[in-house]
Each structure stands twice: as structure tokens, then as C-alpha cells.
Amino acid sequence: MARKPRASQTFNIVVVGQHGRLSYEALLFAASLRHTNPDFKGRLLIAEPQAGPLWNNDPSIRDPDVRAAYDFLGAEVIPFENKYFGSAYPYGNKIEMLQALPKGEPFVFFDTDTLITGDLAAVPFDFNRPTASLRRENTWPIPQLYGPGYTGLWKSLYDKFGLDFESSLDLSQPDEYWRRYLYFNAGFFFYRCPHEFGEKFLDYALAIQDTPPVELCCQSFDPWLDQVALPLVIHALGGGRDTLPEGLIDGSISCHYRFLPLLYARESDLAVQVLETVAAPNKLKKVLKGHEAIKRMVFQGRGAKVRALFDQDNLPRKEQAIRNRIKSEGFWMR
Template sequence: MLIVAQGGGIDREAAILAASLRRNAPGFRGRLIVAEPQPEGAWAGTDPRMSGAARAALTQFGAEIRPLVAQDFGESYPHGNKIEALGLLDPGRPFLFLDSDTLVLGEIGAVPFDFARPAASMRRTNTWPEPPAYRETYDSIWRSLYDRFGLDMDGSLDLTQPEEHWERFLYFNAGWFFGVDPAEFGRRLRDWAVAVRDEPGEALACQSLDPWLDQIVLPLVVHSLGGGRPGPELDGMDGDVTCHWRNLPLLYARGPQRAIDEVEAIAALPEIAPLLDGWEPAQRLIGDGLGRRRIQPMFAHDDPAPTEQSLRHRLRQAELWLV
């Protein structure tokens, strides 16, 4: 299992993830590898390393920390850490990548991953692309990418969805993904991401690549390696087994009660509590109880669930968007 941790709060999230793994997946027999960006290469001029307290907590929870010297992305595109971090893993050994702002809520080692058929998180919305009127379409934009890398797009389509509906096209959230060989998966993800960034091509000329670059290339890599959309056997991911909580206001606004209970329990652990000192969201939403007392009731009766944009707007209006 691979995660990325660096200073600025991501290390705190990583320690919470490690604590949740230890608490809720005692049967896990794999290794938790933490990639830590170093102040050199593409991160030269800034120090992205973790705090000493976060490093100590991760070590106490059994994580193995490996230094990451980024070459292609770094400070200019921090999401690229996950792309380059795959190169730190042992070739030929199945891997699962998780974003650091994830909770493990159940026996993740018991999830029946078919590592030979890679997949990724479907907890996404139509964030990319945004086809310009009277020019490009969803089909033409995605097809330009599949053609560029010699892939058959037609085999990736969800034909139950209408033409030009965004869900017809393979698109993931990069919050989790897995494969059988991190070396080959990482090579394709890195090479193709660099190629798209450096030469987007005419079809992508009007499209934003930041922060979507990793999610643009991920479906191409998954499809090229014989993978696709996750089946029902993986419903525990973004379900009973993991929760991609993102930040505390969103967790209280839309998160399952099980995840909220777990974050509050982890916050009280002696290894974690020192990491939360001075962190306003935790002090106010957990310590002062504003998460349960104010945010949860705000959204308790919303049906259907509001969009994230709506959630953020209402939380800001209530002065509860604490991140």
C-alpha cells in the first residue's frame, strides 16, 4: 500500500490513515509505504518534508518511509507526487495507492482485488473535460488521447450511457488505484502525463490540465493494462472499507457516521493528538464539537445529497469552511 506524505498537513492526514489501518484492519499483511518528497529535484527551493512528530507517528503505526526525489512534477504540480512515487515500490509486486486523506474502516486486506485487472475510484463527477461549444466533444477529446497512445477507446466505453454523456467515457478519481506491477504502471503514468502536459494537442488546447492531469492519464493507463471500471466486489472501497474524507468540514457534511466516529477516536490517540495542536479545523470541529453540533444538522435532511459546490458554499456562508 502506497501513500504520499509531506509537510503542510498532508503528513497529519497520512498519520491518521496509518492509525486507521492499524485499528481497523488487524488482518492486513501487506506493507504501508510512505513516499516523502525531498527538498531537491523538482522540489528544490522548498522543503516539503514531514514534521518530526508526523514521522514518529507513522513509524509507530508500522509505516515504512521512503524518500522521493521528484524529477518531473514537484512544486509545479504536487499531484504528480503520486505518479513519481510508484517508482519507489518493488517491481512486480501488486500495489494499492491511497490518497493520504483516506480512512481505512475495515479489513482492506480482505478486499478481493484482481491486481491483473487494474481499476480506480469511481467517486468522481464530471470535472474534466469541459468541451467548448461547437468545437470539440467528449468523444473527440478523449479519442485524441486514446489515439495518441495507440489505444482502442471503443473498448473502454460504457455503452449503457448516452452518446456525449460524460459517464460513457472511462474516468476515475485518482484517490485510489491498483495494479499488478508498480514499475510498468508508474512508467506509463509518468511518461504519458509528461507528454500530455508538454504537448496537450489541439483537442486539449482549451482544457485545463491542473489539477486534472493525473485523472486524465489514469484511465488511459488502466485501460492499456487490461483494466477498467471496478466491479461490485470492490464496493467496499469508498464504502464500508475506505472513506476518502477530503477535509473535516466535508466529512461532517456528508461523511458516514462510522467515519466521523473514527476520526474523532483517532484524534484522541496519544500518537495523533500532538499533531492536531494549532490545527483550527480539528480544534473547533472536533474539540469544540461544532462538527456534530452545527455541520451535521445542516445537511441531515438533504435529499438528494447536495453537490460539493453547494456544500462548500453553505459552509462558507456559515463560517464553517475551516481547512
Template sequence: MRCNILIVAQKGRLTHEAALFAATLRHSAPSWAGRLIVAEPQPGPRWPDDPRIPAGPQRDLLEELGAEITPFETCHFGSSYPQGNKIEALAAMPEGPFVFFDTDTVITSELADLEIDFTRPAASMKREGTWPEIEIYGPGYNAIWGALHARRGGRLEDTLDLSWPDEHWRRYLYFNAGWFFGADPAAFHRAFRDAALMVRDDPPEEILCQTLDPWLDQVALPLAIHELGGGRPGGAGGIADGVFDGSHSYHYRFMPLMYATAPDHVIAAVTAATAPNRIKKVLKDHEPFKRFLYQPKGAKARALFDRDDLPRKEQAIRNRLKREGLWVR
């Protein structure tokens, strides 16, 4: 597999997470030959502070690990909706197949061995039924998703997973935006941007009572993927299910959750990637990394849970970690 990888970073937590992502990528996928683009939003009217990655050890480590720190302009989102960075950063990508990952992700296996049909985009299924929230008197899922797809020229019936019953949220095309891929970043950017702006600025009446923050990117993403001829991994999407968010990557979001819930192969890959002194001396400056990667909190969090029998609700995991003094963001 040959492709480029896109992550987005700016000053603060995302800079540290980008360094960890790059370290795990280079350790776990040494044969991968694409370009790692670390997209960096630029100062402007949509950012009250300068969002760029500051000079220092984290930026130096990223460049040492082969990351290309690439600027992009914020035209539509910015600090009011930072999740929009992943939409606008696509405009800065070079031509060719790409995979986007949220920065709070680690790579755990060799990417060069994968077979992906980039002409059939797909995205993460590691999601819950967070949107829409159905009111007792409607409209329901059929009406909401039907109206949205129709506005983008799509057909709801072409997106349904018929193994789930009518009006069950899993029946409808809905992704987590933690990863997605496509063959043409410019085309993906246009489809994703236009869908997001339609949902935000000119929505169909069926969603006027729905909350869009922070769900806007996850509402727009299935519209873009369907428009570009893709779908669910393992179905219409051109990748086997369980590759990303499974055998080859892990979207951890917070260090305590990773140690509490991740499979053993994830922890082994992260431990090996972060062991070299040149990596350690940079990552340990970030408090969550210091406590969980290099101090005993990771092992303590891991000992609290059986990965084969985790609580059904993530909130229960968070609550127990907090009670044990093991929650840090």
C-alpha cells in the first residue's frame, strides 16, 4: 500500500499527541513509504491566539521522524469549531491516496502490508449513537438522514445496513471521524466541506432542532463518503473491517482509556515505540504521557479491567478511573 497520511496538530496537547503518533508510525510501520503530513492551522481572524506548533523539542522530534509540517488556512471553522481543522487541512494535501487519522491515535502494525481500495472511501465505525437525538414526535432517522442525503444528491436506500431494524441508529450510515481515507484529497475536501457548510448554514428543516456541536463533522462525513462512492468498512468501503481501530491502529483519545481498554498488542507497540531515550525525553514533558507511559499509572489502570469483559458504557470506565485517581486529560 502506498499513500500519504494526514494528521492535524497545533500548539498544546495536539503537538504532544502528534509526536507520539509519529513515533508509533515509524516503529510499527518501518516499510511504509508515504509522506506524513502534519497540517498546521495558521493565524488569522478565526483564531484568537496563534495556533501554530511552537519551536521546541516536540517540533524538532516531529521533523526528525520525517513529518512534513504543512500550513493550511482556516476559511470556515477555526477556534469556534476546531474539529473543522480535519476538513480544511485536506486542502493542503499533495495529490494521491491518503488516510487521515485523529492525532490521538497510535499505529500498531505495518501499514505497507495493507490492501486498500482508495476509490471507495470509508471511515471509522468506532462510534455510538450520538446523533441525531430523536424526539418523541419525530422526525425519525429515516426522515433526517433521508433529507440530508437528498440535499447532497444521494439516496438513503443506498446507504442502509439492512441487518439492523428500521429506525435503529446502526441501520444508517454514521461514522466516527477519527479516521477516513480517499483517493483524491481535493475531491474529498470539497465534498466534506460542502456537506458541513450545508448542514451548518442551510440545513433541511428535519434537523433544525438538532445539536450540531460537536457532531457536525460526523454528520457531514457520511454524506461526503456516500457522494464519493464509498461506505462502511467491509461493505462498500474499500478496506476490511477491523484494520484501523483494530489490528493496525488504535484511537485512544485519552491515556487512561487506552491503558484501561486497549488490546495487549496496542500497549506492546506503544511501549516499544516510546522506549528510546530520544523519544522519552520529549514525550515525558506532557503530563499524561509521563504518568502513563513512564510511571506506574498505566499498569494500575490496566489492572482494574478485564479487556474481554469491559463495562458496556464508557462512562462507567471513566468513573472507576476517576475514583482510583487515574484520570488525567
């Protein structure tokens, strides 16, 4: 019996854009989305933090050419205010901006340093069961010699918020091995309502920051606070690590490249092709040249030199080793 075609879903996509590098990354993101998904029916939103007492400098996007390019690509700039985070913790933008999005409308958040490389209609988002990126390293927590291990550290957080710890575990992984515990990179996440997700994300993040469990007394939350709170939010909302098929987001459909030198060093030929294709039209090229890393990496060939340093099928296991090699050749930019 033939399978029924899956009904197409309408949802909003949001990235955070602000003055400087992120404003140009948001432009590349928008261009890649329009290139690979010309029939995307949802809204593309660029959440923009506004100047205020929590910022040392005005974070808003002040370049009129960048803003005009967003408009050309059909991206809407949505302003939001920082009431809790700002210069001291800019990663908090992805928490606070959620309240500025349309209430009750499904959304997918992507970090700005992402390219859309394939058809988003192929991704079976279940907006009732959120998840986030599993492309991560064991960055948090760092168990101390005489302190609690991974189980004690993570369980203290689940207990703090009245969540069931045992059901969050991946029992195929050994006890006290970091992959056993629910942990994500916050490079993407999704849910049925940004306000519902954002309220819980903010409540958990502030509670962890202000009144952490005693077990976490030796742990750092900077810059990891969003990634500490995120798995708790996802677990509380009925999501988990297995709500999307592998190989789509952070695979054939999207590429979270972090910095352009890392994109050229380790990402797929498809990601490089999409980047260089969407940056090429003169209307965008003139604007993108305003950022030094894009100008040198994409338009002046430095990216190709970085790519030639590595065998993409046999990369160093740790990202830091890749960074060090690029820096030793004098090619690192951000």
C-alpha cells in the first residue's frame, strides 16, 4: 500500500542578527534559505536586540545596505528588548527573543552561523516533541576529582525542577559517560509555540544562574548556560534526543559551520558550493564584502587555501586541533 504524502507544514524560521558579524551571517543564512527553499511558505524572522542598559554598545543592525538586503530576500527584522541578558551573556539573546515571536505559531530557531543546504520540507518536524542539535562535544559539565560525577551533577538539575531524571538517560551508553546524559548544542531547536518554550527556557536559565544546586558549585555557566538549561526545557516539554531522523538537520539539510575557516576546513562540498553560490550575485556580493572574513574567505580565495590543508574524510577528532592548524598557517578569521 502506497504511503500517503506527508502534509506540508507551515512554520516560522528565526535567527538572531545584530551589529557586526552576526548581521552578515544572517544575510548568508537568508540567501541560502531562499536559494534552496524557494517555495518556503513561512516567515523568515531576524530577531534584533535593541540598545538598552544591559548593552555596552548598541547591538542593533545599523548598516542600511544590510537591512535593504534582508528586505530583498524577504526577511523580516523583529526587534526585542533584553531584560535579563545583554553584553554580559549575549547567548541569552536566543532565550529572550522568543517572546517577540508570533505566539502559538510553530518555529524553528537556527544559530546565525548556519546555511540551509537542502529541502526543509524533507524534515519531519514534530512541533509537539522538541529537540536540538546533537552535533556537540562534551563541553559541560566538567566533573571534579572529589565532586559528583555526571549523574550527580545532571540529576541535581532535574531534581531542582521536578523532572524525571531516569527517563532522560540513553541507557545504551555507559554510566558516567557524557553521551548517556541529555545534552545538546543550542544551534537549533523548535517547538509549537515560542512563548511557551521561551518562558520555560528563561525560567530555567535564570534559576540555574542565580540559585544553582550545591552540586554545581565548581561548574562554570559561562558560556554554557543556554546549553545547560536547554535539555531540561526539551525534556519538560515532552521532547528528547530522538524526535528527528539523523542526517538531516546538521547533515544534508543544514550546516552549522560556526566560523568560515571551519566551514572550509571540515564541512561538505555541498555546504561550500551553497555558500559560494548564494554570495555570488552582485547585489549581495557588494554588501557581503563589508565583512572582512567573508571578503577574504569567499571572494579572495583564502577559504580554498584552508580547505586544501585538510582531508575532509580524515579530519582531526577535536575541533581545537583544526583551529590550531588554521591559525598556524595564518588563515584564522572570525
